[in-house]
Amino acid sequence: MRTDRTARTDRTAPVDRTVATAVAAAAAIACLGTLSACGPDNGGDQNAAPGKAASPAATSPAGGTGAGAPQPSAGAAKPSAAGSASAAGTRDIPAGAWIDPRSIPLDATYHWPAPAGAAKSVAGAPTFKLQELCHSKLSPDTADLGTGRAAAQSLAGAGGPDRWQAQQTLLYEGDPRPSSGVAQSAHAVFSDLREEVKACAKTAPGATVKVTGPENADYFAATVTVPQAGGNAVTLHEYLTAPDGTVNELAVWTTGKSGAQPRVPWVGPADADVAKAMDSALCTTLKDC
Template sequence: MSRHTTALRAATAVSAAVLAVGVLTACDPAEPAAAPSTAAASQAAPSAADPSPAGDAASAAASPSAKAGAATGPAVNGVPASAWMKGNDLPLNSAYHWPAQAGKAKAVKNGEPFAFETLCDSARSSDLAGLGTGADGAQSLLSGGTDEWQVQQTVVHFKGTSSGAVQSAGALLRALTAEVKACAPDGATPSVKVTAEDPAYLAATITLKQGSGGITVHEYLTTTSTTVAELTVYGPYGTKKPKAAWTVKDDTAVLRLLGAPLCDAFKNC
């Protein structure tokens, strides 16, 4: 069995066993957050003419009682609860009713792999080994259940407002972007389709075929000045199909909803 097969099965098995979606009352999706400031085009998530969230957005505004997936909870390793994408804004929320990510967040150390790095069996260049000393980082994992979609978000914030912090965030995003495009784990036949790209963000669909099965990865990366965030929606491994078909039509809308909370939380846009 290849190292890649083991990594994929472990990722799916662990997320399904440890994290189950909470039983939440269904509600209309929340109104999307405003697009980040475009004062510096290279440091903002993409804006879009249509402000509605991708895929699962309802045309009507959420009722005042809609609380599912709200950004509540304590800060984790310097990452405030308001920095996470709301559950209502995550892809496939209409099928899984994702809870708030802040309640699932855990601290991560600088240099720990992002979700796609584990799935692609890749590693960052040694040139980045000392990047972001003192950076804050946290990660949240939500599971749709066994043989269902998994959602993982990682936030890395470089402290301060200096040009060095901005450069560190930019360097990390460039390195991660290169890794996504080069995804080629042992024992699998990869296909990487970039669906949106800018110096400040990347969206891609990665398909890893192995034998009669495989795994699909929807990858989103963005930076807002001194902060880098990854959102990965993946699964399942093998030949089984999740109950929910992929419904996202506009990856730039997902990127906007990923970046906007970072601007509000860290005041760096």
């Protein structure tokens, strides 16, 4: 009987080893299929437009409005950690993305501080200065793009009668290199904001608008005057650009008696030079050019 059992065992052993080898091979093939489909970082389709909830790449926002902190949401703005490295999920705009203060109009008089030092992240869609003065907002077709992936604002100047102030707002939609959809989103918001300025007299009765930049330029510039209560008026010099994945607003304004000239006369570089300075920092820091 012992001899029979031994013989039976010897006959079945090769079959068992064959089955085990087949199972191991099938598992290896399944593993390879999974890696091919998702990649080691589970990234999926690398050419798809970034989702709203995704955070900017490490080469994008790093320390630090417009709208959206590479997704802002409603709530109090938080001071940005300008210049600090951003961890995954951080929604700040990097310190290097802001305009050189020496390029802001009227710097010879006001010696503007670096915008990064006063920058605040925006939670939710930011309110651009032009929207605040013109009482306007993004159209329903564009509103869902108004939060982007990150947004921040920086205000300079003490304000008060006859004193100029400057504010830059950055709305980061994302890195435009993986997908043209990101650039299209930024340009859609840019176009909407441009039309809001042109229509300011409809949303802010009594406002006047003078477009100063060429119609076919890759930037928009205008001078807007908006009456205020008590016989005052705000004079705004508005600059807008959208270099690929970022909407960029620079607003310089003063409040004074309606019809009166500002105490400090307006002196500014050519519109094209201001727009170039606005975008050069983004190009260097976010590769947004």
